[in-house]
Amino acid sequence: MIQSILLSSILEGLLFGFVTIGVYITFRVLAFPDLTVDGSFVTGGSVAAVMIATGHNPFLATFASLIAGLIAGTITAALNTALRINALLSGILMMVGLYSVNLRIMHGANIPLIRSITIFESVAHFFSIRRNSILIIYTLVVLAIIFFLALNWFLRTEIGLALRASGDNEQMVRGLGSDTNKNVALGCAISNGLVALAGSLVAQSQGFCDVNMGIGMIVMGLAALIIGEGILHPRGTGKILFACFVGTFMYRLFITIALRLGLAPGDLKLITATLVVIVLGIPYVRKRLRGEWVPPAARM
Amino acid sequence: MGRRDDHILLRLIDIRKVFSRGTIDEVTALDGINLDVYEQDFVTIIGSNGAGKSTLLNVIAGIYPPERGGNVCIVDQDITNIPEYKHAEYAGRVYQDPSEGTAAKLTIEENMAMALLRGQSRGLRAAISKRRRELFRSALSPLGLGLEDRLSAYVATLSGGQRQSLALVMATISKPAILLLDEHIATLDPKTAETVLELSDMIVKRERMTTIMVTHNMDIALRYGNRLIMMHQGKILVNMGEEEKKKLTIADLVMAFERAAGEEFKDDSIMLSQR
Numbered sequence: 001m002i003q004s005i006l007l008s009s010i011l012e013g014l015l016f017g018f019v020t021i022g023v024y025i026t027f028r029v030l031a032f033p034d035l036t037v038d039g040s041f042v043t044g045g046s047v048a049a050v051m052i053a054t055g056h057n058p059f060l061a062t063f064a065s066l067i068a069g070l071i072a073g074t075i076t077a078a079l080n081t082a083l084r085i086n087a088l089l090s091g092i093l094m095m096v097g098l099y100s101v102n103l104r105i106m107h108g109a110n111i112p113l114i115r116s117i118t119i120f121e122s123v124a125h126f127f128s129i130r131r132n133s134i135l136i137i138y139t140l141v142v143l144a145i146i147f148f149l150a151l152n153w154f155l156r157t158e159i160g161l162a163l164r165a166s167g168d169n170e171q172m173v174r175g176l177g178s179d180t181n182k183n184v185a186l187g188c189a190i191s192n193g194l195v196a197l198a199g200s201l202v203a204q205s206q207g208f209c210d211v212n213m214g215i216g217m218i219v220m221g222l223a224a225l226i227i228g229e230g231i232l233h234p235r236g237t238g239k240i241l242f243a244c245f246v247g248t249f250m251y252r253l254f255i256t257i258a259l260r261l262g263l264a265p266g267d268l269k270l271i272t273a274t275l276v277v278i279v280l281g282i283p284y285v286r287k288r289l290r291g292e293w294v295p296p297a298a299r300m
Numbered sequence: 301m302g303r304r305d306d307h308i309l310l311r312l313i314d315i316r317k318v319f320s321r322g323t324i325d326e327v328t329a330l331d332g333i334n335l336d337v338y339e340q341d342f343v344t345i346i347g348s349n350g351a352g353k354s355t356l357l358n359v360i361a362g363i364y365p366p367e368r369g370g371n372v373c374i375v376d377q378d379i380t381n382i383p384e385y386k387h388a389e390y391a392g393r394v395y396q397d398p399s400e401g402t403a404a405k406l407t408i409e410e411n412m413a414m415a416l417l418r419g420q421s422r423g424l425r426a427a428i429s430k431r432r433r434e435l436f437r438s439a440l441s442p443l444g445l446g447l448e449d450r451l452s453a454y455v456a457t458l459s460g461g462q463r464q465s466l467a468l469v470m471a472t473i474s475k476p477a478i479l480l481l482d483e484h485i486a487t488l489d490p491k492t493a494e495t496v497l498e499l500s501d502m503i504v505k506r507e508r509m510t511t512i513m514v515t516h517n518m519d520i521a522l523r524y525g526n527r528l529i530m531m532h533q534g535k536i537l538v539n540m541g542e543e544e545k546k547k548l549t550i551a552d553l554v555m556a557f558e559r560a561a562g563e564e565f566k567d568d569s570i571m572l573s574q575r
Contacts, residue, residue: 158413158422161406165414168403175361175401176470177388177419 005256007133012256013249014140015205016220018198020228020244021151022191023221028240029155030187031167032080035091037195037221039098040072041214044196046102049111049209058119062200069196072098073188081181102211109211111203118204136205143201147194148241155237163187164237195221216269223276224248230279251275309510310337310360310478313371317355317364317534329355330366331534337478342504342511344521346553347531353514354396356531357480360512362387375477389419392471394464394484394500401467404456408447408466411455412436415470439469443499461492465499472503479504481513485520497524518550530557 026034044065051061079090123139124131154160165173166183173180203209228247234240258271287294317330330352337343345353359366362384372380374390395401402411413427437448443465485493501524504511515521521528528545530538538556
């Protein structure tokens with residue numbers, strides 16, 4: 001039983017870890033609270049599902065979902081930088097709008113992938129074995145490593161540094177000759193590209209895509225990010241990216257255990273909320289107990 | 301300073317800036333500024349609060365364009381209406397608040413790497429390399445603050461004076477055409493202020509940078525630079541060259557200001573600190 005809990009947590013940690021990295025890039029790196037995620041997650045899932053269901057190459061379908069996410073993120077950033085719509089509102093507008101777009105893409109609310117060839121079937125076929133959860137985990141580990149290395153490299157390049165600086169001191173970045181609007185667009189694009197990729201992987205792993213599967217994704221991503229940061233106190237881009245996966249794994253572990261303890265799936269949202277409150281609250285309570293100075297409550 | 305009178309670096313033509321136009325809050329921050337700055341000039345600008353000093357620097361740095369009809373030309377390029385981030389190629393700036401000129405959540409070397417690429421295209425090369433680190437060390441060591449040994453420290457851990465010194469090096473490392481010092485020592489304690497001021501002067505002289513320094517302090521305005529400009533209510537009241545400035549005293553300055561500004565100065569005199 002412990003093994004099965006761990007296995008499913010690792011699997012989901014890897015799948016949703018991409019969402020957490022996406023949330024990290026917008027919320028932490030860019031300081032752009034992007035709520036597009038709930039929509040772009042499903043956009044990724046539905047693009048991949050439609051293509052796979054109609055017999056396209058699953059790898060091509062997965063890549064297409066990434067591109068769909070890149071486009072969604074770019075539009076969110078454009079709403080903010082070109083039309084000066086508030087960042088939160090830009091994300092909300094996109095999230096709402098994408099719901100209809102996703103229904104259009106799927107021609108309905110749901111696409112089953114049970115008898116279709118997903119990337120996991122392809123990989124299984126390549127190694128001449130049957131699809132199983134261990135194989136899915138290995139496939140995801142390879143994908144995770146590829147994206148981890150790529151992002152860890154990218155964030156340290158000249159462009160990547162400008163992107164990170166844009167979320168820290170935008171005025172300074174413009175003053176040093178880098179177009180912060182472009183940086184924000186690039187960051188939002190990468191973020192939602194990863195989120196859409198996660199959506200397509202989740203759809204392929206669970207065997208269907210549903211228009212409602214993105215609900216609460218942003219909260220999950222934030223919770224996982226906060227847990228990862230709380231546990232590892234990461235310093236430097238590589239460790240933060242790693243912490244995203246660890247945080248997502250821990251989050252999924254808590255959820256799985258809670259479910260096994262007999263809580264209903266409907267209780268999950270409350271568990272998530274409670275988890276975030278605990279992780280965020282503990283450091284302050286601890287400081288209070290030690291009699292340390294605590295800064296006034298922040299509202300932004 | 302080896303100034304070359306024939307070589308105009310920065311030319312401001314009829315710069316006006318009106319905020320909140322057409323409302324009861326309408327303010328004319330700049331009211332027809334004409335100014336030529338020659339290569340290797342070190343201009344100090346003095347004036348009371350609301351004189352338009354910072355607005356003038358903001359126009360030069362491209363934060364906002366001047367009203368129609370005005371022109372900002374630098375190294376023979378008209379930069380009046382190009383986007384703010386493109387001004388970086390021409391103007392390096394140190395702000396009043398140390399937190400404005402540096403990125404707190406990045407390390408010292410990351411801040412330096414951002415500054416090194418001022419006005420250049422940024423690519424997919426590693427932002428920090430061994431060679432660049434050497435360059436950062438040699439640029440930071442003249443400060444005498446030990447920053448060169450703490451390249452991977454977060455800037456948030458530095459004091460205000462250290463951050464402002466870092467900002468100064470960042471503004472000058474890639475040698476923009478002009479250096480804008482915007483009351484850059486106003487928030488520092490007197491001793492640190494003096495140190496940062498000396499550093500500024502040292503770097504300006506060493507790099508032969510054309511510089512505009514805004515200050516509230518008459519003494520500093522007299523001690524540094526080869527030209528002095530006094531602003532009041534969006535206009536240039538006094539524009540002194542090297543010869544005049546050498547003989548100038550604070551008393552002269554106060555008198556010159558009183559003469560030009562007339563009665564209004566009585567209220568404003570308290571705004572200008574004499575030491």
